[in-house]
Amino acid sequence: MRIISGRWRGTALAPVGAGDEAARLRPTSDRVRESLFNLLAHGDHAPLEGARVLDLFAGTGALGLEALSRGAAFAVFVEQGRPALKLLEANLARLRAGDLARVLPRDATRLGANPGEPASLVFLDPPYGRGLGEQAIDAALAGGWIAPGATIVWEEGAMPPPPPGLTLRDRRQYGDTMIFLYKLTGP
Template sequence: MRIIGGKHKGTALASLGAGDAAAHLRPTSDRTRESLFNLLAHGDYPPLEGARVLDLFAGTGALGFEALSRGAAHVLFVDEGAKARALIRTNTDTLRAIGPTRLFRRDATRLGENRDAPYDLIFIDPPYGKGLGERAIESALAGGWVAPGAIVVLEESSAANIAPVPGFTQVDERRYGDTTIRIFKAAT
């Protein structure tokens, strides 16, 4: 797994090794990440440059680090898993990104109140098929984590039926094998 574009292009990211299956991490493939970021860069979306990014169910942090490489100003990684947080710390060190990143150990479906500025771009890559993505979106909105007009990218199983989330409009959907990326826009 590597950074696909931007100032860290080609940098290898730490990911799971043999015997780490119990961590239940499923990093977004390089191909899917490349397609997603091409869509965000060339579609009708706010620029990544200077964006505040929230990476929920962050896993290895690949989505947030990709955004950082492409000009995001700040990334907050949220994951409950010890293995995921260790990988994010390793990747933060590799990219020398301690200043523009933070890492929270928290349940992404129960974020609580945000005590900082809201986020422009939110990645949600939960365990598939459990309805956690919709719950994370609702939690982020309720806690003041979502900026007006923010873009939310939800990665989920193609078989999952995603319920509409009040306050958001789905603006795109792309399928990559058994994964579907759904893009929502928050009300302004």
């Protein structure tokens, strides 16, 4: 895995290796990330330049780090798995991006109140088919983590039930991976 474009273009990210079965690490492939960021750059979505990013179920941080590389101003990474947190911290150190990011080692479905500015771009990559994405969106909305008009990029294995207040703007399928782009249009 590597950063596809921007100021850190071509930089290799910490290898996941054989992985930890219990960690359920499933990083978004370079090809899918490249396609996703092309959609974000050329679609009717919140601008990437200067964006505040919320990366829920961040894993290695590849999505949020790609956004930072392409001009996002700041990213909050939410991850509770120890193997993933180690990889995320290694990637932040590798890119010297610590001043552009905050890591919250907690459950994405129990965010609590947001102490900072809300995000204009949200990445949501929960374990597939367990309803955790819906819980995380509910927690993020309740805690004030998502700005009005924000773009939410939701990666799942099948279409999730449409959350209230979100409007589906686009969807794409890449093998077993489905990407849904929502806009926060309601409360």
